[in-house]
Amino acid sequence: MIINKRCIDILSLLHSTDEYNIDDLSQKFNVHTRTIRYDIENINFILKNYNLNNIEKNSDGRLILNLKMFDLNNLIQYFGGISSESRKDFIKIKLLSSKHINLTNKTKILDTSRSTLKTDLEEIKSEFLKNNISITSLPSKGIFLEGNENTIRNILSKLIFKLLDTDFTALPTPLKELLEEFLGSFCHSTLKESFNFQSVRVFNEVFSIIAANRTRDSVLGIKTVLSSNFLLNFPISEREEELIKKVIFRKKKKEILKIEDEIQILLGRFNMMLKTKISFDSTVIETMAKDILYNENLNIESYLKNSTLYKDFSEIFSCNPNIFKNINNIFYIFYQHIKKKPLILPELKVLLVCDSTEFIKNILKENLLRNFNFSGVDFMPTYIFEIFGFEKDYDLILSCENISETLNIPTFKINKILKSRDKIELFYFILKTYSSLKE
Numbered sequence: 001m002i003i004n005k006r007c008i009d010i011l012s013l014l015h016s017t018d019e020y021n022i023d024d025l026s027q028k029f030n031v032h033t034r035t036i037r038y039d040i041e042n043i044n045f046i047l048k049n050y051n052l053n054n055i056e057k058n059s060d061g062r063l064i065l066n067l068k069m070f071d072l073n074n075l076i077q078y079f080g081g082i083s084s085e086s087r088k089d090f091i092k093i094k095l096l097s098s099k100h101i102n103l104t105n106k107t108k109i110l111d112t113s114r115s116t117l118k119t120d121l122e123e124i125k126s127e128f129l130k131n132n133i134s135i136t137s138l139p140s141k142g143i144f145l146e147g148n149e150n151t152i153r154n155i156l157s158k159l160i161f162k163l164l165d166t167d168f169t170a171l172p173t174p175l176k177e178l179l180e181e182f183l184g185s186f187c188h189s190t191l192k193e194s195f196n197f198q199s200v201r202v203f204n205e206v207f208s209i210i211a212a213n214r215t216r217d218s219v220l221g222i223k224t225v226l227s228s229n230f231l232l233n234f235p236i237s238e239r240e241e242e243l244i245k246k247v248i249f250r251k252k253k254k255e256i257l258k259i260e261d262e263i264q265i266l267l268g269r270f271n272m273m274l275k276t277k278i279s280f281d282s283t284v285i286e287t288m289a290k291d292i293l294y295n296e297n298l299n300i301e302s303y304l305k306n307s308t309l310y311k312d313f314s315e316i317f318s319c320n321p322n323i324f325k326n327i328n329n330i331f332y333i334f335y336q337h338i339k340k341k342p343l344i345l346p347e348l349k350v351l352l353v354c355d356s357t358e359f360i361k362n363i364l365k366e367n368l369l370r371n372f373n374f375s376g377v378d379f380m381p382t383y384i385f386e387i388f389g390f391e392k393d394y395d396l397i398l399s400c401e402n403i404s405e406t407l408n409i410p411t412f413k414i415n416k417i418l419k420s421r422d423k424i425e426l427f428y429f430i431l432k433t434y435s436s437l438k439e
Contacts, residue, residue: 090106160208
């Protein structure tokens with residue numbers, strides 16, 4: 001069983017699109033439908049021997065081939081030739097990176113006929129015209145491009161990135177040699193050392209931008225002015241810097257959106273634990289996400305870090321290591337946000353059990369009213385509270401002394417001098433206890 005050139009082209013075509021049926025292939029290759037069926041039988045026989053997915057028909061009669069690029073190129077290289085997609089990529093890169101090319105010279109490199117390359121070129125022309133780039137042929141010059149220079153650079157950058165993003169061993173030899181030319185056009189390793197981002201794909205995008213711009217500058221005879229300090233030890237031009245920043249910003253924006261989603265989920269879990277409905281503005285969530293992405297975990301005041309609120313909050317967030325590494329920053333933003341929200345306890349009557357002087361009690365009362373907006377605070381000495389109890393209905397009992405538990409009224413012990421630690425603990429106690437705090 002052999003696989004001919006038409007079979008290779010059918011393989012390549014069906015790998016790139018699912019828009020063809022047997023009649024369409026018959027017309028495209030100018031052969032009878034029986035011949036196409038026979039070709040597909042041959043292809044499927046080989047695919048089966050290699051334990052690969054066969055060409056199948058869907059309900060509309062269109063032909064479907066589910067095959068990895070690596071497997072496709074291995075088949076094509078084994079049986080000879082190069083896929084039409086790879087041929088077209090080669091021609092496009094040569095056109096974009098040269099003043100002009102001679103199509104006849106490429107027949108040997110691509111191991112194909114001139115008529116096949118002409119067919120490829122017609123398809124490339126149609127594709128380029130969508131971007132307002134025309135392909136012109138002159139007997140004295142060969143084939144060359146005309147169109148917007150920025151568009152040409154952008155297309156070349158994307159094609160280089162496509163090669164970099166493919167398994168190198170899966171590339172046909174002509175494309176491997178092309179890629180090696182770009183890799184040798186400037187010091188790839190120095191750029192890698194200067195680049196601080198972990199993502200290989202983002203680095204490849206940056207490399208593709210620089211390679212495409214340096215190549216086009218060379219084609220046009222433009223001297224590349226290198227002055228930017230944007231990348232450490234690797235000077236780049238202003239044009240390159242502008243394009244690279246767009247790539248990096250796009251990548252960072254995606255990362256921020258992902259982190260925002262993760263934060264929303266964790267804050268939702270915290271709300272569920274407290275049975276609250278505290279909402280957060282999108283700007284607050286975005287601030288948290290950016291802090292995780294750009295800043296190191298900062299030190300926060302000990303009263304915050306030692307609070308029960310911090311411990312419960314960090315326990316919820318500990319399940320996500322990516323966010324937990326910046327838990328101090330996130331908690332600080334969270335706490336500052338909820339402190340500013342109008343969480344008011346209407347008609348919350350408070351009894352303060354305290355044996356201090358009137359002066360100390362009045363300062364404490366002012367502090368409580370200012371920080372928690374209670375509707376009223378009454379005083380009572382400890383001995384009267386313990387012996388006689390109280391007659392009024394209170395929502396909360398605050399005590400500066402050791403007192404016995406009283407009925408079902410929430411009781412919280414505070415210091416006579418209301419410190420920051422007391423404020424956050426009382427705030428959290430009220431948050432967990434009273435539904436009126438729940439938005």
